Amino acid sequence: MNQTFIVSPSPHVHSGNSIPNCMYNVLIALIPAFLVSLYFFGVGALVVTLTSVVACVLFEYLIQKFLLKVKPTVSDGSAILTGVLLAFNVPSNLPIWIILIGALVAIGIGKMSFGGIGNNIFNPALVGRVFLLISFPVQMTTWPKPDALTTHYLDAETAATPLGLLKQGLPIEATTTDMLLGNVGGSLGEIGAIALLIGLAYMLIKKIITWHIPVSILATAFIFSWLTNGFDATDALQQLLLGGMLLGAIFMATDYVTSPMTHKGMIIYGICIGLLTIIIRRWGAYPEGMSFAILIMNAVTPLINKYVKPKRFGEVKK
Amino acid sequence: MLKTFRIGGVHPPENKLSAGQAIINAELPKQAVVMLSQHIGAPAQAVVAKGDKVKVGTLLAQAGGFVSANIHSPVSGTVAKIDTAVDAAGYQRPAIIIDVEGDEWEESIDRSETFVKECKLDAKAIIDRTKECGIVGLGGATFPTHVKLLPPPGMTATILIINAVECEPYLTSDHQLMMEKGEEILVGVEILRKAINVDRAVIGIENNKPDAIKHMKELAADYPAIEICPLKVKYPQGGEKQLIDAVIRRQVPSGGLPIATGAVVQNVGTAFAVYEAVQKNKPLVERIVTVTGKSLAKPSNLRVRIGTPISQLIDMCGGLPLDTEKVISGGPMMGKAVVSTDMATTKGCSGVLLIRDLESRREEMQPCIRCAKCVSACPMGLAPNVLAKAATYQNWECAEEEHVMDCIECGSCSFTCPAHRPLLDFIRQGKAKVGAIIRSRNAK
Numbered sequence: 001m002n003q004t005f006i007v008s009p010s011p012h013v014h015s016g017n018s019i020p021n022c023m024y025n026v027l028i029a030l031i032p033a034f035l036v037s038l039y040f041f042g043v044g045a046l047v048v049t050l051t052s053v054v055a056c057v058l059f060e061y062l063i064q065k066f067l068l069k070v071k072p073t074v075s076d077g078s079a080i081l082t083g084v085l086l087a088f089n090v091p092s093n094l095p096i097w098i099i100l101i102g103a104l105v106a107i108g109i110g111k112m113s114f115g116g117i118g119n120n121i122f123n124p125a126l127v128g129r130v131f132l133l134i135s136f137p138v139q140m141t142t143w144p145k146p147d148a149l150t151t152h153y154l155d156a157e158t159a160a161t162p163l164g165l166l167k168q169g170l171p172i173e174a175t176t177t178d179m180l181l182g183n184v185g186g187s188l189g190e191i192g193a194i195a196l197l198i199g200l201a202y203m204l205i206k207k208i209i210t211w212h213i214p215v216s217i218l219a220t221a222f223i224f225s226w227l228t229n230g231f232d233a234t235d236a237l238q239q240l241l242l243g244g245m246l247l248g249a250i251f252m253a254t255d256y257v258t259s260p261m262t263h264k265g266m267i268i269y270g271i272c273i274g275l276l277t278i279i280i281r282r283w284g285a286y287p288e289g290m291s292f293a294i295l296i297m298n299a300v301t302p303l304i305n306k307y308v309k310p311k312r313f314g315e316v317k318k
Numbered sequence: 319m320l321k322t323f324r325i326g327g328v329h330p331p332e333n334k335l336s337a338g339q340a341i342i343n344a345e346l347p348k349q350a351v352v353m354l355s356q357h358i359g360a361p362a363q364a365v366v367a368k369g370d371k372v373k374v375g376t377l378l379a380q381a382g383g384f385v386s387a388n389i390h391s392p393v394s395g396t397v398a399k400i401d402t403a404v405d406a407a408g409y410q411r412p413a414i415i416i417d418v419e420g421d422e423w424e425e426s427i428d429r430s431e432t433f434v435k436e437c438k439l440d441a442k443a444i445i446d447r448t449k450e451c452g453i454v455g456l457g458g459a460t461f462p463t464h465v466k467l468l469p470p471p472g473m474t475a476t477i478l479i480i481n482a483v484e485c486e487p488y489l490t491s492d493h494q495l496m497m498e499k500g501e502e503i504l505v506g507v508e509i510l511r512k513a514i515n516v517d518r519a520v521i522g523i524e525n526n527k528p529d530a531i532k533h534m535k536e537l538a539a540d541y542p543a544i545e546i547c548p549l550k551v552k553y554p555q556g557g558e559k560q561l562i563d564a565v566i567r568r569q570v571p572s573g574g575l576p577i578a579t580g581a582v583v584q585n586v587g588t589a590f591a592v593y594e595a596v597q598k599n600k601p602l603v604e605r606i607v608t609v610t611g612k613s614l615a616k617p618s619n620l621r622v623r624i625g626t627p628i629s630q631l632i633d634m635c636g637g638l639p640l641d642t643e644k645v646i647s648g649g650p651m652m653g654k655a656v657v658s659t660d661m662a663t664t665k666g667c668s669g670v671l672l673i674r675d676l677e678s679r680r681e682e683m684q685p686c687i688r689c690a691k692c693v694s695a696c697p698m699g700l701a702p703n704v705l706a707k708a709a710t711y712q713n714w715e716c717a718e719e720e721h722v723m724d725c726i727e728c729g730s731c732s733f734t735c736p737a738h739r740p741l742l743d744f745i746r747q748g749k750a751k752v753g754a755i756i757r758s759r760n761a762k
Contacts, residue, residue: 006644006678007408007657009743011729013330013487013650013677017691017736019684076684118685118737210694261690261701312699312721313325313559314569 019117022256023077025208029199030084030251036182036192037092042150044092045188051096053083055103063112070116078117082106085125088189088247089291090132093144093156098136102128122298123255126291133291143185161185163243167287172238179241190247193240200250209254212266217249220274228282239278248290249273258298265301265308273297320525322550323560324567326697328730330553330651332526336490336610336617341498343621344607344634346418350393350625351403351662352378354412357454358461359385364414370397375424375601378414381449387462387665388452390601392623395419404661406647406654413662416625427600433501434597437509444513444596451595452602452665456587457481457492457556458648460666463588467513469577476580478511478519479565480589482534483549483556485524486649489669491606492586494619496523496530499590500537506593507544514582519544520565521586524551553651554728558583560697572724587668602665607631611672613639622663628670629659644678646671651729684737692731692741698724702731706741709748714755717748723756725749 037045060079064072074080086106090099106128114120133140141164144156162172162184174184182192190196203209218240226236239245244252253259253273260269273293280289355361362379366372372391379389395418403413423429439447449464469475480503484492496503511519521538523531523546531548538544549555549564559570561583568579576583584592587606594600603624610617615636622631628647632638638659646653647667692702700721708716722745731741 003638003642003659005642005655005657007655008644008680009740009746010653010655010727011651011733011742012644012646012653012655012671012673013733014681014738015328015330015734015736017734018681018738019687019736022687022689022736073684116685118687256687256689259688261688261693261703263694310693310696310699310701311325312572312724313563313697314571314574314724315699316571316573 019076019078022208023081025206026081026203026251027077027084029202029208030088030189032195032198033088033189033192033247034084036195037188039148040146040182040191041092041144041156041188042147042152044144044150044153044156047096047153048090048092048094048099048188049084049087051099052087052103053080055100056080056083056086056107059104059107060112063108064116068112073117076117079107082111082124085251086128089125089129089187089244090140091143092188093142093154093158094139095154098132098139101135102132105131118257120257121302122295123252123258126252126295130291130295145185146183146191159185161243161287162238163281163287166238166242167281176237176241179238184242186243190244193246196246196250203250210263210266212263213254213259213270214249216267216270217253217274218245220271221245221278224275224278225282228278239281243288244290245277248277248294252290253294253297258301260301260304260308262308262310265304268304268308269297269301272300320548320550321564322552323555323563323697325699326695326730327552327554328695328734329551330487330733332551333487333612334490334493334526335488335612336608336619337493339490339494339617339619341494341606341619341621344623344626344631346393346421346623347626347630348418349398350416350418350623351627352389352392352414352416352625353403353405353662353664354379354389354414355405356389356460356624356664356666357387358459359383359387361412362386362389364400366397366414368397368399371395372397372416373422373424374603375427381462385462385465387454388450388601390452390603391416392603392625393418394422404657406656406661406664406667408657428598435505437505437512437596439596441513441515444509447596448592451600453588453591453595454602454665455585456591456605456665456668457585458652458666458668463584463592466582466584467510469514469582470575473575473577474580475514475516475577475582477566477582478507478514478516479561479581479583480507480519480521480586481556481558481561481583482521482523482530482586483561484527485553485556486651486653486669488610488671489608489649491608491619491668493527493530495587495590495606496534500533502593503586503590504537504541504544505597506589506591508541509592509596510584510589511543516582517543520547521545522547522549522555522561522565524549524555526551553730554697554726557697557726557728559726572721605663605665605667607663607667608669609635610669611639611642611674613641613674614672624663624665626663627660628656628663631663631670632659632672639672639674641674642672643675644673646673651733652727680740681738683739686737686739689736691734691736695730695734697728697730698726700724702741702745705748706739706744709744714748714751718752718755722748722752
């Protein structure tokens with residue numbers, strides 16, 4: 001018999017997991033939140049999300065093909081995910097041209113300038129979002145009022161978000177039930193606490209992420225806001241349910257590339273994000289601090305990875 | 319809660335296709351190729367010459383040092399030549415080639431089926447006998463057994479752990495051996511216990527073999543010093559360090575010997591070989607080999623004479639399927655892909671696995687997305703992505719600082735990587751280089 005065989009070092013089997021598998025599972029986990037958004041923000045949610053996804057995928061393709069001259073890797077799903085997350089972090093009445101700028105910054109500066117997937121320091125969607133927030137503060141903070149199945153997009157009725165009202169010390173109308181279901185103003189994908197938590201459960205069951213980052217962020221934010229606001233548990237709970245807290249803790253801070261490698265490191269990272277968010281919300285100029293907190297901790301991640309090592313087997317104390 | 323090791327681990331699909339298949343004797347080869355280096359340590363030195371007549375059990379080659387093992391003839395016939403043959407790693411290595419004639423055994427070997435329970439030998443005589451009979455670890459590492467039974471000065475054994483984990487997917491030889499030779503295995507365990515003078519032995523079996531756990535528990539009722547310990551299914555539990563941690567919650571210190579925890583670990587197949595050596599005076603001339611694969615007609619557990627070409631084993635199980643693209647000696651996680659099916663069975667060959675075309679190819683490597691799944695999977699608590707990167711950039715200082723030498727090469731990192739990065743390939747390079755650097759530093 002003179003058959004030739006493939007010879008390679010072990011292991012000879014693979015788990016079958018892949019980058020697209022991870023990315024598409026995160027996208028599946030985002031579906032409940034997207035449905036809530038479609039219901040309360042209507043056609044605007046659809047337009048903004050589609051624009052952002054198409055723009056992110058297109059920019060990645062064009063940059064890889066013509067600028068970097070490498071094989072485009074848009075099929076791995078990461079550009080789609082960046083597109084969805086960028087859309088989820090902006091108001092649903094944002095004009096298309098601003099979304100395009102956000103997508104270009106997210107993909108071009110946030111991701112490709114560092115060398116593409118796996119090499120970026122900051123979460124690309126948040127780079128895009130913060131760029132837009134600073135460049136277009138008016139459009140980025142003019143929030144549509146939730147209006148079931150509305151067909152208004154740019155001309156949607158607007159209102160202050162509960163988080164904005166809290167910042168100014170004004171009373172809020174929305175009840176806890178509204179916050180859980182998503183009947184509140186805010187960025188496109190951050191409303192609907194229950195829907196976001198369903199996404200979290202899905203990702204935990206599918207073992208896409210572990211509990212360490214979301215739980216440490218949420219627990220820290222709750223305890224810290226309770227401690228700094230006269231032990232007011234209702235306010236502390238609202239801090240979790242309002243704004244980008246859940247979206248950030250579940251979907252943005254858990255981005256593989258920009259978060260620490262070890263469980264201990266993830267907890268340190270999560271605690272710091274929780275603290276920073278509440279500090280910004282309480283004492284900073286912005287009503288919302290999640291994006292900044294995550295970006296700051298993205299920058300600290302390499303340092304955490306350097307000093308927080310996994311627990312070794314049979315470690316000998318020196 | 320079932321016991322298991324505490325750090326990392328993965329769960330590859332078990333695919334135990336040959337489970338429950340009774341052990342059948344493989345046909346004798348026409349020509350046996352007996353490698354002189356089929357154990358860890360120095361190659362054995364041939365003591366026969368071309369033209370010599372040999373019987374089954376005749377000493378062919380003598381241990382070439384303290385860490386080495388005798389090799390006996392697995393067949394009867396005439397020594398055709400002393401030459402080289404390709405081993406599992408693909409290298410030409412010295413081998414004795416014997417033309418098989420009949421099946422005549424040395425008279426000193428007790429070939430009867432009688433079960434001998436009492437062992438009259440003392441510890442020293444037992445160790446000498448395992449040495450004479452060329453017994454090596456049959457789990458795959460092939461470390462000479464007598465060396466493990468003689469702890470270095472200042473170290474004492476407190477417990478004997480028998481490795482019946484068989485955590486490699488596909489392999490079932492240990493499982494089937496327990497079902498058929500349980501009584502003999504327990505006597506072998508008692509002999510090993512006597513050799514190292516400990517009063518407790520634990521047989522670790524993964525929970526995916528409930529029949530073996532039940533069977534061995536029933537048999538062990540007559541042996542108060544032997545305990546059967548069911549373990550949660552998790553790879554690489556059959557790793558010596560992982561098994562010790564799972565059973566007695568002690569971790570072998572980094573860079574240290576397993577005996578530092580007081581445990582001596584022996585494979586269950588080795589325990590059976592020790593029984594045969596001590597009670598029947600039978601050298602290690604055959605072993606159980608699982609021959610398996612998803613397209614193979616009859617996945618089987620065969621009793622195979624050492625030196626039999628694996629092509630013959632595959633033929634016995636229905637022939638080589640057309641879609642075979644990779645042939646592995648051992649299991650899919652740590653086994654070696656062989657160049658040709660002419661390769662001869664060795665003492666360490668626990669399985670022959672045929673992998674089909676699509677499954678045998680690696681996917682294209684993607685950039686690392688730092689998901690850290692390899693970090694969670696590593697049973698040694700290392701950061702495989704960091705080690706692989708250090709090796710890629712030839713940053714050997716970094717590789718050493720990150721404890722590349724602790725890697726046991728279990729492959730959990732490469733298995734789990736969603737970017738299909740061959741992490742272990744890089745880490746092996748790092749180990750080889752850092753190992754050489756450490757040796758040259760120590761030599762100074």
